[in-house]
Amino acid sequence: YRILHQPLFRNSLLAGVGYLELANAADFAANVWNQIPVPLHAKILMAIGGPCALCxxxxxxxxxxxxxxxxxxxxxxxxxxxESISTNHGVNTREVLTEVIDRILMxxxxxxxxxxxxIGTLLAIWGADRTIYRISNLLSGYVGNxxxxxxxxxxxxxxxYLVWRFQQCWAACSSSTSSDEVSESEKGPRLNVELPAPLKTKLRARMRALQVHALVNGINGLVAGAASMVTATMWYGYVVLVPCxxxxxxxxxFWRARLGYDR
Known part of the structure; x- marks a missing residue:
């Protein structure tokens, strides 16, 4: 038998996705040696970087x-x-938006x-032709980056938004009711019972880890985006891009090993 549809939400982020920013830096040779005639060593680097980016x-x-x-x-x-509580809707919405923005859109x-x-990097090999030279500069420059x-x-x-959201989650968890301490036969309003200390510690550690990931990821994306635009005309943009x-x-x-999950 073969399952037609995926039965579980999976932590399926590929390791190779972490190298997408590196692919956008594959135009290093095309931008640094942006001259006519194209040096032989630059052509060799372009012949390596271009296919890597395409892959x-x-x-x-x-x-x-x-x-x-x-x-x-x-x-x-x-x-x-x-018919469920709004908390479940909130988790579902965050998971959907995380998949759509952090993965599909990226x-x-x-x-x-x-x-x-x-494509622009490979075209730069034949940069002696003026038309190809201009197309290559656009593709491996401002358009591609x-x-x-x-x-x-x-x-x-x-x-x-995620940093704020996870802070709200922690605030809610710190004052929420522990289901283990409330009788299943309880018919009245829920009691405001504190969560066990070990559970609070685990929740706090996870929320902080998610916040740190979101914060670093946001800053990294901004800096890398700005640096990639600089690399179109100035080689030292790559100095900033490498740490990114x-x-x-x-x-x-970190996401695949610590934060992602199957359920």
Whole structure:
């Protein structure tokens, strides 16, 4: 037998997604040695960087497919939450928006950006032709990198919301009722019973970890977006971009290992 639909919400973020920002830096040789005639060593680097950027579009497409499966499942789940408490709706909404913004939108914009950068980098090999030279500069410059910058702005706004949202969650948890301490036969209003200290500690640690991830991710996206626009004309933008690439890879590992979950 073969299951036709994904039965669980999965922590399916691909490790390769952490390298999408690196793909947008694959135009290093095309931007640094933006001259005619093109030096031989620059052509070699372009021949390496271009295909690498193009390959990353496949990773982005695969991750988008996996995220879309999660979104379909969450939308089906929402129909069963019509009579449930608003907290369940809030969790479902946050999970949907996280999948849509942090994965689908990122994969779409960064994947298309990597595609344009890869094509522009390969075209730069034949930069002696004036028409090809101009097209290459556009694709591997402001057009290709502009998509990453645009996502950085959207991601920053979303990250600010997440930091605020997780703070609200912690405030609610700190004053909520523990279901273990309330009788199932209780017919009256819920008692305001404190959660056990160990559970509060775990909740606090998770909320803080989620806040740190959102904050670093938002700042990283803004800085990387700005740096990628600088690299279109000035090589030292890559000096700022390198720490952002490393940070994105570490954030990807942190999410897959500590924050993501199956349910």
């Amino acid at each position: 990353m579009t496949l990773v982005a497409a695969r991750d988008m497919y996996l995220s879309a499966a999660n979104v379909r499942l969450l939308r089906q789940e929402r129909s069963f939450l019509a 994969d779409l914009l960064m994947g298309i950006g990597a595609l344009l950068v890869g 502009g998509l990453a910058a645009g996502f950085g702005l959207v991601n920053a706004v979303w990250s600010v 690439i490393v940070s994105l890879i570490l954030l990807n590992v």
